[in-house]
Amino acid sequence: NCFDFFCVAITLIGFMAGSGGAASVFRILRLARIFRVVKKLTGLRMLFNTLIISLPGLLNIGALMFLLCFVYAILGMNLFGKVKFGENLNEDANFTNFGHSLLLLLRMVTGEAWNSVMYDCMIDTDCDSAADCARGECCGNDGAPLYFITFVILGTFITLNLLIAVVLDNFSNNKKEEGTNITDAHIEDFAQAWSKLDPHATGFIPCTRLVSLLKLAKTPLGVKGTRLSRLGILRFQKNLNLHVESNYLHYHDVLQAVTARAMGINPDALPHDVQIALETGKVKAKIEAEKKITTNAKARGSTAPMLQITHGMTGADGEQLTIEQLYAVQRIQAAFRGRKARREAQLRAEEERAARSKAKAEMILSHVKNIFVEVEENERRRRGGALPGRRPGATDSAMVVLRDSAQGSEIEEPDNDSARRSPGSSI
8 A cells, every 4th residue: 555655646746747857757756566566476576575685685795895895996006006008907997096996896896807907907018117107107017916816706706606695595585485474365265165164154164074174275274286195194184283172173273273384383382371372262262153153053044053062072091182193093994994895895796696696597497497398398299198107207307407406406317227218318
């Protein structure tokens, strides 16, 4: 809002100023509105914050650079102030006064033609080597290499690299903070994920639905978009340090736990009074939420559910349970139920296969019996009817063998003599 007010005020001042140089300056200042883009672009905001954070360090290194240039400018005036000009040591770049010396040294910090200026400062031909030579006619100094090389080392290789190191260090820290910083967008995304599991806005979800909530919420408050195994989800819940006091979890408890994990805060390491304040706030929020659930459930025409919240859940030895222990128990129970279901399905499949085999055998037996009956009928019709006092023949014996084979039992083979004496032996 302050930035918008500044832009609007500058615009109004520019209109009131009319035309002229001052009005043009005010109109140019309206270009500051482009900085609004910084809030929307994460990478640009990170660079801008890095620049602001690095300003104190840059000022300190800049002061060190100015002190170095100040000392070398004084030395350059005394050593090369009267040296005859050459190709690179000329009217624009020289050591004749402090201003020119300082500008030349700043140019040399960037590495531009410092060695050429050094050679011009070592001139020993067509010059006056006397001690009281006129300005611009003196010969160079043999100590020029030591002067220029030390300045390049201190100014370029050390001081400028210090500037780069400060900026990179602040950028790295800022990037790390941006990665762990919880914004309003993260909180809003977590609230939307919660609303999918709590459509009536009761403020509670079952403890067993926490994994579903984490899969719906984006990072860093959830795991949506990441490929975590069950072991990874278990480790994620372990880092939450979330204790289970009832069969339902409250919104503030879960939000505080995931936020502390994302920002690397250990609630147990906080001061005792801070822990008490946080715990008191969570208890008050849960009590108010439970009262609201009861009120809404008793209201006429309300569709809000009446949650059966059970408090005082503890382990077998009375110890306090954590959410990762509950998840581990849940996975063990799911694995046991799955193994039991698979075993029952296997038994059912075996029974079905046995029933199908039995039905198939009975069908084959019935089909063969019908064939034998039809053959006997044809034989009787061919001989003019059935013979009186007929003994069991090959047909009856074969039927017994097939029936007993279908039932899985072993019987003796049919009597060959009886088969030879039976009327159906010709089949």
